[in-house]
Amino acid sequence: AQTVTQSQPEMSVQEAETVTLSCTYDTSESDYYLFWYKQPPSRQMILVIRQEAYKQQNATENRFSVNFQKAAKSFSLKISDSQLGDAAMYFCAYRSGRNGQNFVFGPGTRLSVLP
């Protein structure tokens, strides 16, 4: 079974600074997808960024980028120019490339942004 680990229960960053959230996963599959979700106090799950394992290029969405190291099974999220609205729980998630598979989530990292 696949597992997802987030070793940082809590992180904090100064507004306008950069922070990196760590995620590692364990799988024997070669075809899969990785995601970062943001969960603000409203509890809505908001997709931040996704990465297809077959793509070597790291995904980027505005201030959010990932460092995908397939051999190391590492998928970290970098948030640049942090804003107060970035404060939330962040979950790393894995999904098998096989059809109809569920997501496997990590335990989450609580990010605080300091003014």
Next chain:
Amino acid sequence: NAGVMQNPRHLVRRRGQEARLRCSPVKGHSHVYWYRQLPEEGLKFMVYLQKENIIDESGMPKERFSAEFPKEGPSILRIQQVVRGDSAAYFCASSSQGAFEQYFGPGTRLTVT
């Protein structure tokens, strides 16, 4: 552009009562997933359904929990004889055939008193 709808958003039940959680997927999506989030934890997979079929219920407790996704109408997650440990946020997600991305609803927060 209706996303995944879940209702109710908040549900309070006394121990021993039944809880019914409803999920309407994105229009055209035929795959529904239910996840449970305990306080201060990540989401845990419970069950995966397609129209009129349960495909994978490996994450569902063996007793008191059931799920359905009928041909017409929303998917229902049913919890019988609720206990305090069932208090959690329950999220529904949907996807279309062959898609890898899932769209999440806002969740139902169940509180058992």
